Amino acid sequence: MSLTRRHALGAAVVAAIAPTIVRQGQAAQPPAANQAPGFYRFKIGDLQVTAINDGVAFRPLDGFIKNAPEAEVRQALAAAFLPSDKMTIPFTTLVINTGSKLVLLDSGNGDLGAPTTGTWMANFKAAGFDPANVDTVLISHFHGDHINGLRLKDGTAVFPKAEIQVPAPEWAFWMDDAKMSAAPDGMKPAFQNVRRVFGPIAKDVKQFEWGKEPVTGITTISAPGHTPGHTAFAIASGNGKLMAMSDTTNNPALFARHPDWAAVFDMDGAQAAQTRRKMLDMAAADKMQVSFYHAAFPATGFIAKDGAAFQMIPASWAPTI
Amino acid sequence: MSLTRRHALGAAVVAAIAPTIVRQGQAAQPPAANQAPGFYRFKIGDLQVTAINDGVAFRPLDGFIKNAPEAEVRQALAAAFLPSDKMTIPFTTLVINTGSKLVLLDSGNGDLGAPTTGTWMANFKAAGFDPANVDTVLISHFHGDHINGLRLKDGTAVFPKAEIQVPAPEWAFWMDDAKMSAAPDGMKPAFQNVRRVFGPIAKDVKQFEWGKEPVTGITTISAPGHTPGHTAFAIASGNGKLMAMSDTTNNPALFARHPDWAAVFDMDGAQAAQTRRKMLDMAAADKMQVSFYHAAFPATGFIAKDGAAFQMIPASWAPTI
Numbered sequence: 001m002s003l004t005r006r007h008a009l010g011a012a013v014v015a016a017i018a019p020t021i022v023r024q025g026q027a028a029q030p031p032a033a034n035q036a037p038g039f040y041r042f043k044i045g046d047l048q049v050t051a052i053n054d055g056v057a058f059r060p061l062d063g064f065i066k067n068a069p070e071a072e073v074r075q076a077l078a079a080a081f082l083p084s085d086k087m088t089i090p091f092t093t094l095v096i097n098t099g100s101k102l103v104l105l106d107s108g109n110g111d112l113g114a115p116t117t118g119t120w121m122a123n124f125k126a127a128g129f130d131p132a133n134v135d136t137v138l139i140s141h142f143h144g145d146h147i148n149g150l151r152l153k154d155g156t157a158v159f160p161k162a163e164i165q166v167p168a169p170e171w172a173f174w175m176d177d178a179k180m181s182a183a184p185d186g187m188k189p190a191f192q193n194v195r196r197v198f199g200p201i202a203k204d205v206k207q208f209e210w211g212k213e214p215v216t217g218i219t220t221i222s223a224p225g226h227t228p229g230h231t232a233f234a235i236a237s238g239n240g241k242l243m244a245m246s247d248t249t250n251n252p253a254l255f256a257r258h259p260d261w262a263a264v265f266d267m268d269g270a271q272a273a274q275t276r277r278k279m280l281d282m283a284a285a286d287k288m289q290v291s292f293y294h295a296a297f298p299a300t301g302f303i304a305k306d307g308a309a310f311q312m313i314p315a316s317w318a319p320t321i
Numbered sequence: 322m323s324l325t326r327r328h329a330l331g332a333a334v335v336a337a338i339a340p341t342i343v344r345q346g347q348a349a350q351p352p353a354a355n356q357a358p359g360f361y362r363f364k365i366g367d368l369q370v371t372a373i374n375d376g377v378a379f380r381p382l383d384g385f386i387k388n389a390p391e392a393e394v395r396q397a398l399a400a401a402f403l404p405s406d407k408m409t410i411p412f413t414t415l416v417i418n419t420g421s422k423l424v425l426l427d428s429g430n431g432d433l434g435a436p437t438t439g440t441w442m443a444n445f446k447a448a449g450f451d452p453a454n455v456d457t458v459l460i461s462h463f464h465g466d467h468i469n470g471l472r473l474k475d476g477t478a479v480f481p482k483a484e485i486q487v488p489a490p491e492w493a494f495w496m497d498d499a500k501m502s503a504a505p506d507g508m509k510p511a512f513q514n515v516r517r518v519f520g521p522i523a524k525d526v527k528q529f530e531w532g533k534e535p536v537t538g539i540t541t542i543s544a545p546g547h548t549p550g551h552t553a554f555a556i557a558s559g560n561g562k563l564m565a566m567s568d569t570t571n572n573p574a575l576f577a578r579h580p581d582w583a584a585v586f587d588m589d590g591a592q593a594a595q596t597r598r599k600m601l602d603m604a605a606a607d608k609m610q611v612s613f614y615h616a617a618f619p620a621t622g623f624i625a626k627d628g629a630a631f632q633m634i635p636a637s638w639a640p641t642i
Contacts, residue, residue: 029423029454031369032362035642036448039357048352055640081608081623081634088637102350119640127357133350253637287402296637302402313402314635316409316574316617319376319440321356 037126038119040298041321044289045237047098047217048321051291051298052124054091054108054149055117061087066262066269080253089251091117091145092299094244094291095124096218096235101135103215105233105244106293107149110158120149134159136215138208139166140246141227142174142194143265146293151197165214166198168207170229223248223279225272226265232279242300243290248279252292256280256303256310280310289315358447359440361619362642365610366558368419368538369642372612372619373445375412375429375470376438382408387583387590401574410572412438412466413620415565415612416445417539417556422456424536426554426565427614428470431479441470455480457536459529460487461567462548463495463515464586467614472518486535487519489528491550544569544600546593547586553600563621564611569600573613577601577624577631601631610636
């Protein structure tokens with residue numbers, strides 16, 4: 001085919017009849033199909049911590065913040081350089097190798113989350129972990145995105161050898177059949193899901209109180225409001241300290257700046273805001289490293305006071321552990 | 322050995338003589354040896370961009386900022402939650418697959434940087450790239466951490482098929498033997514290194530002017546001061562735009578907050594500060610996505626105006642491209 005002839009044809013026609021010619025204009029390197037694996041390691045004293053991403057979910061803005069007009073929420077999202085037409089909710093769990101135990105803090109969405117989630121196991125394995133090696137899972141609270149990773153839709157227990165430890169007040173609330181009966185219809189599935197996950201192992205689940213150390217180096221911290229038994233975890237080793245804030249905030253890009261906003265998932269909005277301010281104040285005062293379950297991956301950083309509010313400063317990515 | 326006997330021995334002795342007993346107290350999962358690979362992908366319109374980390378270097382604070390007292394610098398580092406006893410300088414290059422070309426913006430430290438750098442090729446390969454597939458390398462300026470990746474210490478050309486394009490004013494400055502003779506002794510090695518890298522291919526190196534589009538979708542932007550020919554790159558496709566700021570700042574965690582500070586590497590500190598303010602102002606006004614060569618990996622985000630200064634807000638990590 002002559003050059004003149006080729007020029008006379010539309011590009012689509014050329015592509016259809018002469019792919020090798022068109023390919024000359026393409027990079028030898030094809031575009032990549034996948035993002036880098038979603039894990040990131042860091043040390044807290046002698047402990048090795050690995051953040052594991054479980055994707056991201058999006059929620060309509062309508063009704064998401066219970067006590068602020070949608071226009072203000074849109075503005076705050078834009079100021080955080082997030083899409084302003086929806087709520088962006090990332091999921092990141094922590095794996096802690098204490099040397100004597102491999103510990104998970106929460107378990108991700110399993111196979112029951114939004115289609116843009118559910119990448120936890122692939123990322124966990126990409127990080128070199130084996131679910132059969134998990135010794136202990138500490139659960140912050142009983143919302144599905146934190147517990148569904150324990151048990152697949154088909155009933156399979158995901159961490160066959162792990163001891164499961166949960167907040168005693170959380171267990172008391174969600175396993176109370178009277179509370180399930182009294183709950184509004186919209187909340188009943190959450191109660192049922194708790195039974196789906198924990199029912200088959202109810203007698204083996206260990207309950208912890210706040211202020212205890214269920215695993216050496218990991219202390220449970222009272223943080224109620226988001227749910228009645230919502231728990232944060234202080235991880236300490238040597239001079240290192242990390243506060244795993246769990247759902248003390250939803251995405252801190254929004255809630256550190258607006259600590260008094262109540263997300264639709266906060267069961268007691270006022271108590272959640274009180275806990276949030278207390279925890280963020282403490283993190284800022286102590287300049288301690290923090291992790292948030294719903295911050296952008298790797299979801300760890302620091303809290304700076306900013307007027308009457310706060311700001312999360314992501315930790316600088318380190319090329320070595 | 323009886324339990325009593327074991328308890329009577331020090332832990333170190335037990336570890337030495339009875340490793341299998343001690344191992345019972347260890348996690349089945351050994352601690353990991355390596356960080357996650359340092360690459361991160363995102364799209365700008367139809368272009369696929371991959372940030373590739375080349376490690377991080379540290380510099381003594383003494384003399385690093387030419388126009389601020391060291392105590393102020395330490396304070397600013399602490400406020401950014403960076404180590405306050407040294408300057409932390411990460412390195413991140415960009416790979417752009419335009420569909421028709423695989424393009425690099427700068428090339429990293431090669432095998433001539435600090436021992437905590439030089440991970441570029443491993444990360445590039447982990448991202449699925451082959452150096453033989455690189456079509457074009459666009460160079461922002463001639464400092465070693467940007468050009469040494471083009472040619473190994475032993476003389477090997479790293480990207481055998483790539484066309485190398487450099488800023489014309491940068492070439493004019495560094496390849497001028499009279500300027501090399503007139504330069505202070507401390508600067509002579511930089512002139513010699515430019516000859517080491519480009520000498521063998523001098524006749525093939527293409528020079529670009531500012532305001533041109535050496536690769537479709539990538540426009541060269543005048544950004545002098547750091548070096549005479551220092552260049553930023555505007556990457557555009559569809560509605561997407563990214564400003565690759567090159568060394569318009571050293572680590573923006575420090576310099577966005579203190580845009581008038583002159584780093585020891587800024588050859589003309591006043592001009593560099595003027596360029597920096599202009600570029601940061603533009604990025605803030607246009608809310609455009611930016612990348613910095615010396616930001617914490619993945620080194621991309623946005624610029625917010627903050628009083629008379631600025632702040633870099635890292636982009637939220639996305640689990641999909």
